Amino acid sequence: MTTYTDIFSKKERVEDMELYAGAGDVNELLARYGVKFGIYKNNEFKEQLFPFDMIPRVIDGKEFSYLEKGLKQRVMALNLFIKDIYGDKKIVKDGVVPEEFIYAGSGYLSQCEGIKPPKDIYSHISGIDLVQGKNGEWYILEDNLRIPSGASYPMIARQISRRSSPDLFTGKHIEDNRNYASLLRRTMDHVNVGGHTVILTPGRYNAAYFEHSYLAEKTGAHLVSGNELIVENDHLYFIDYSGRKEKVGAVYRRISDEYLDPMNFNKESVIGIPHIFDIYRKGNVALINAPGNGVADDKGIYYFVPKMISYYLGEEPILSNAPTYLPYYEEDMKYVMENFDKLVLKDVAEAGGYGVVFGNKMTSEEKKNFKEMLRNEPRRFIAQEVIDFLDIDIMEKGQLLPRKADLRAFVLMADEPMVWKSGLTRFSRNPDSFIVNSSQGGGFKDTWVLSQ
Amino acid sequence: MKKLKFGYHMKLSFSGAVNNHRFSLKCIPHDTDMQQIKELSVSVYPDHIISENTDSYGNITLFGYTNEYHNSFGFDVTGIATTGLADSEKSQELHKVGMYRYHTPITRPGDNIRYFYSGLQLSELKSTREKALRIMEELYSSFQYGQGYTCMETTAEQALSGGQGVCQDYAHIMLSLCRMETIPCRYVAGMMMGEGSSHAWVEVWDEEKWIGYDPTNKRLVDDDYIKISNGRDSADCLVNQGIFTGNVTQTQEISVIVEEVLDE
Incomplete structure (x- = not known):
């Protein structure tokens, strides 16, 4: 197991890091570049800085190539699963995934039945969240196959750190992470059915607006909003500044399924494009990622991913899930009831670190109520063993402090799956918290993958 | 088995003029094991750009839009259906x-x-x-x-x-x-x-x-x-769904006639 202490000298660790991090140089620059994320709180939109910690997470080349293999395998299986669910449904027929986990969840969209997206790719960009246990073992925590965000943060942080602290990078064999843009471009071009490539943003009041504009700039795609796109005669057009219509062949849309097309999904949506889904159905535009992917990244479906890998690929899963129990199954329910205090319970319908409760943090009254709710709605929750996270150091006011962190790895699917040799490391600033989501006030680090 | 002549007419009347009207229509019967459709005629007004598609549930969908200002919008669908070809x-x-x-x-x-x-x-x-x-x-x-x-x-x-x-x-x-x-x-x-x-x-x-x-x-x-x-x-199965620009109230009229055609 490699950490930053293996590649930085003691002086670098103690004096230089302090110098760079303590001075707040990079954070200041990030703020100036507008590296922010927005959150809605009490109906008000607020932009927050996403605090950056100078000390990188370091993963050595050998370890990363193991992760890479496992991530590719997982994303291949997830893609095949989505294709199967909106097509033949063999995995349901063969009883590997119970039907109700598909249709009773909110991720399945009946509108997507029978659609074949360009090149059979559903999850073009997957954000797979992992954690490392104290034993060095990596576990998959969550698959994000809808609109996973976050790649832009380590990209720009690396760029700025290199500029402000070039010495830190000298003599270290780090994989360059600036190639994310070219991986993304390759992914978009691969499915483009002819025409421009655009990145569709809901606008500047979206939590990830910085990322939309940054990725557009770096990939050379047009950044557009819904009112700049129009469906006409079975094709999608971008209306340029002079009013001319240019055909669009691929849309990396950063708008959720629900708001994508008021004629096919939420009728109230004013940020979507009427009838875009109808021409997507006809194969006349690529939507990145495909609508309906939510059927595969539901917390309830997570339990079945290792089974999918064996089912579709005939392989043993390389990367493990965190040990997970599904109270839907009688024996798992029994285990959960008996071992309640050592488990974390997650509501399958919630995201962003919400709806997560720890058995041992409840009062006996809360426990009683929760257990009753669990018996009444067994499909609503999954239970997991609490993983003993490997803490990683952050620098705060010149002090090194251990904190919980996860890693979002990005897997892009073009003619083959590609794993970006970096990733977003998020940490919890609160020493007692296991929840690292940016919407809950966490910070981030760069992730250095060593080339040897 | 019967031969049925059908006419399905839908008209939306607006209290004022609207434009930028986008619509999706599911108003066309199609062949199934039980019925066969012939002499189908479909007209949508006012002038428009229109496409046809089949949705996830197997229904024929017409989708399109019209940019001109209009006070009413509608369609007429007529044809002959042979029904009772099977009982399911x-x-x-x-x-x-x-x-x-x-x-x-x-x-x-x-x-x-x-x-x-x-x-x-x-x-x-x-x-x-x-x-x-x-x-x-x-x-x-x-x-x-x-x-x-x-x-x-x-x-x-x-x-x-x-x-x-x-x-x-x-x-x-x-x-x-x-x-x-x-x-x-x-x-x-x-x-x-x-x-x-x-x-x-x-x-x-x-x-x-x-x-x-x-x-x-x-x-x-x-x-x-x-x-x-x-x-x-x-x-x-919404027969008509649309969005348009215009602050108006709308009323919908639907009239359907189905009568048996008796062979001479």
Whole structure:
């Protein structure tokens, strides 16, 4: 197991890091570049800085190539699963995934039945969240196959750190992470059915607006909003500044399924494009990622991913899930009831670190109520063993402090799956918290993958 | 077997002029095991750009838009349907019709439907057919036909608690009850012999066949019926859906005529 202490000298660790991090140089620059994320709180939109910690997470080349293999395998299986669910449904027929986990969840969209997206790719960009246990073992925590965000943060942080602290990078064999843009471009071009490539943003009041504009700039795609796109005669057009219509062949849309097309999904949506889904159905535009992917990244479906890998690929899963129990199954329910205090319970319908409760943090009254709710709605929750996270150091006011962190790895699917040799490391600033989501006030680090 | 001449006319009138009108129409009956459509004629007004597609549920969808200012929008669909070619439609296997087995926001039961369901005592019946017939008969005798009590968005639960409604409500309540029994079933929009409005009924999955039940009239679907579309509930079968620019009120008129053509 490699950490930053293996590649930085003691002086670098103690004096230089302090110098760079303590001075707040990079954070200041990030703020100036507008590296922010927005959150809605009490109906008000607020932009927050996403605090950056100078000390990188370091993963050595050998370890990363193991992760890479496992991530590719997982994303291949997830893609095949989505294709199967909106097509033949063999995995349901063969009883590997119970039907109700598909249709009773909110991720399945009946509108997507029978659609074949360009090149059979559903999850073009997957954000797979992992954690490392104290034993060095990596576990998959969550698959994000809808609109996973976050790649832009380590990209720009690396760029700025290199500029402000070039010495830190000298003599270290780090994989360059600036190639994310070219991986993304390759992914978009691969499915483009002819025409421009655009990145569709809901606008500047979206939590990830910085990322939309940054990725557009770096990939050379047009950044557009819904009112700049129009469906006409079975094709999608971008209306340029002079009013001319240019055909669009691929849309990396950063708008959720629900708001994508008021004629096919939420009728109230004013940020979507009427009838875009109808021409997507006809194969006349690529939507990145495909609508309906939510059927595969539901917390309830997570339990079945290792089974999918064996089912579709005939392989043993390389990367493990965190040990997970599904109270839907009688024996798992029994285990959960008996071992309640050592488990974390997650509501399958919630995201962003919400709806997560720890058995041992409840009062006996809360426990009683929760257990009753669990018996009444067994499909609503999954239970997991609490993983003993490997803490990683952050620098705060010149002090090194251990904190919980996860890693979002990005897997892009073009003619083959590609794993970006970096990733977003998020940490919890609160020493007692296991929840690292940016919407809950966490910070981030760069992730250095060593080339040897 | 019958030969039915049909005409389906829909007109939306706006209180002022509108433009940028985008629409999706599901108004065209298509060939099934039970019916064959001939001499089909479809006209949509005013002038527009239009495309055709088939949706996830197998329905023909017309979608398009018009940019010119207009005070009314509508379509006329006419043709001849040969009906009663079979007494049911062939279906895919059970694992492929799963989406029709689960509730939608419109069919999700509340206390009233649960109470009604428990009174049906369906557990004493064995076959899907017996269950569907009992649901249809009991619903027919407890729910009153009446216009103006419900609207397009009324859920099955709301309709049943109000006690009165139209064919769409009968269909939604029956769907809700069948799904509580985990029987796959779907909503059907269509036309029926006679003069008046469009009609709605239910198809119940039974041993890889879709059998039509009409709870509004307590009868099985036969050669008096022409199907236009099907889906999980009425929202999948909206005959007309649109968005436009203009601050106006709108009224919709629908008139449907279906009459038998007798060969000389």
